[in-house]
Amino acid sequence: MAQVLEFKLPDLGEGLTEAEIVRWLVSVGDVVAVDQPVVEVETAKAMVEVPCPYGGVVTARYGEEGTELPVGAPLLTVAVGASDPADVSDTAPAPATAATPRAAAPAPAAAPAPGPTPARASASASASASASDETSGNVLVGYGTGAPAARRRRVRRAPLSASPAAPALVREPVNGAAGPVPVVSPLVRRLAREHGVDLRGLTGTGRDGLILRCDVEQAIHRGATQTPSAVSAPAPATAPAPVMAPTASPSPAPAPAAASPSARPGVTRVPLRGVRGAVADKLTRSRREIPDATCWVDADATELLAARRAMNAAGGAKISLLAVFARICTAALARHPELNSTVDLAAREIVRLPEVHLGFAAQTDRGLVVPVVRDAQARSAESLSAEFARLTEAGRSGTLTPGELTGGTFTLNNYGVFGVDGSTPIINHPEAAMLGIGRIVPKPWVHEGELAVRQVVQLSLTFDHRVCDGGTAGGFLRYVADCVEQPAVLLRTL
Incomplete structure (x- = not known):
């Protein structure tokens, strides 16, 4: 006889406590295999396909597309041991094909009789033990059929009741x-x-x-x-x-004047959640905590563009302009390590970091994301180009993992792709600085004592004034500009 097991939204790591259902990949009555993806969810970090550790027939789904669920809330139930929907007609919960939007509990939670929840929990426990051949035993960030639910990081857990299904x-x-x-x-x-x-x-x-x-x-x-x-x-x-x-x-007229703005015709309310919500939270915290300052300089990039054309003409993998700037940036950070740091407010210390995990801003259909290139200081221009291309494609397709979006120590922001010359960006908290690159455009420029048309770029450095003063920030930016104007300067530091 088929036994119904409940699959809950797992802990997706990185301290995430909730996720939004973007798209169901299965319907009630579908037969699913062990570890088959059943739902696509969006967290504050990335889009994730969640696999189900049980094999059988889907008997219920909890949550419509667009519903936000907390970690530990039921996602679906699976009749383990059944291979056909007709085999589970007696075991499937009657109307629970979907829960009310934004509700984290299925219909039985509202029933007056307290018995069903413990009964179903005990049945699930016994079914899990007896149907081990129908489950994978694999673990995805702390959940799996062979291990208890993991604790969420950064959040203190305390059970609401004795029920093992109670969320944190x-x-x-x-x-x-x-x-x-x-x-x-x-x-x-x-x-x-x-x-x-x-x-x-x-x-x-x-x-x-x-x-x-x-x-x-x-x-x-x-x-x-x-x-x-x-x-x-x-x-x-x-x-x-x-x-x-x-x-x-x-x-009698004050009431309409004090009405909520959302009651007016044409007003649209957009929830701040998912990636957009995470960006809003991080930028707000950065603006609140970091006393930032910005300095900028114009540089003649004509020789840099010529050097890149020569490198690409020599054969081999193509080197992107962003990779060339990244190589210059890591060399500048080696000379000015103060900017590759973070501030520990609790200890009142500046923590200088030995590795450069270089984030770069990328605009996608889901909003602004900042993928991170690990150990950028140890990579060649070709390696940086390949990694930039891989992470950019993953960002556009929504397949970046939380680990690829966190842990940056310095950010490179190429806002020249938007056709603008300069910007005063907000630092990507908890980093200490961000290098901005404007568009490269032909401008009149004094070159070797004569007026000429040269390819000019505006560079800007936004930095945390707690980690260094203007002298250090200016020295960093001047070195970057020198490398742009005379790429041979970079060769002397390699």
């Missing part, structure tokens, strides 16, 4: 009161704090009362819609009714 929570005292508040993630906690929502006054719609982002957003919306109506609301019982009537009647 963060305990936080609110308004000075003691006791745990079941919140699904720090992002939800911060959202509540920024909008003045008391978490203790909310009833979570997640499993075992877990407070989800949608609960906080609904509370914010209720507060926005109730504010204007409070002006014209009847007075409380303690105030005499005849006094309030003549006072409120002359001014």
Whole structure:
């Protein structure tokens, strides 16, 4: 007889606590193989195809496309031991083909009888033990059929109940009161704090009362819609009714003026989540914490372009212009290691890093991403070109892994591809500096004492003023400009 096992959204690593369902790859009634991808989700880091560790027939899916689920929430159920949908007609949950959008718990969680959840948990446990031949035993970032669920990093876990299916929570005292508040993630906690929502006054719609982002957003919306109506609301019982009537009647119009901006026609609300939300959080933190400054210089890139053409004409793999700038950048960081560092606020220390993990800004259909080239200081121009091309293609296809988007120590930003000359970018926290490259365009330039048309580029360096002063930043940028104008300068440092 087929036994139904529940597959939950696994821990996807890098401290991620939630993911959005982008596309279901299977439907209810489909037969899935062990480790077959069943859903495509988007996290704050990347798009991920999630494989199911069970083989059998899909009996239920939880969550429509666009639904955001916390780690540990049910994704789907699989009848293990069945090879045909007809074999699981008696074991499949009746109407649970999809959960309500943004709800992290399936329909049985709202049933009045408390029995089904422990029963299903025990059945899943026994089925997992008896159907080991139908599962892979593989582990994907802390989950698998042969290992218990892993703990999420950077988040303190505390079970809401004795149920093994209870998701993780963060305990936080609110308004000075003691006791745990079941919140699904720090992002939800911060959202509540920024909008003045008391978490203790909310009833979570997640499993075992877990407070989800949608609960906080609904509370914010209720507060926005109730504010204007409070002006014209009847007075409380303690105030005499005849006094309030003549006072409120002359001014019936304030309510429309105070209406929420989203109520106006044509207003569109775009959720800050996924990659866009991660970018917003990181840039906000950078602007809040880092006292940045920017210096810039124009450089004659005519000789650099000629040197690159000569290298590519010699045969072999083609070398990109970005790779040439990256090679110059790593040489400059070797001379000015202060800029390849980070600031430890807790210890009040500047931490200088020995390796250069070079991030580069890449615009994709999903927004701005910053893939990271590991150990860029040890790579040749050809190796850098190949890695830039690989990571750029992965960014456009949405297949970058979280590890390829984190750990950078310095960022190279080629905003010249947008047709602009200069910029004052925001530093990619927790790094200490970013080199910007503008477009290379022909301009009048004094060359060897005469006016000539040369290929000119504007270079800018945005740096954390805590790690160095203007002298160091200026020295770094001047060295980069010297290498651009006279590539032989770079050869002397190799």
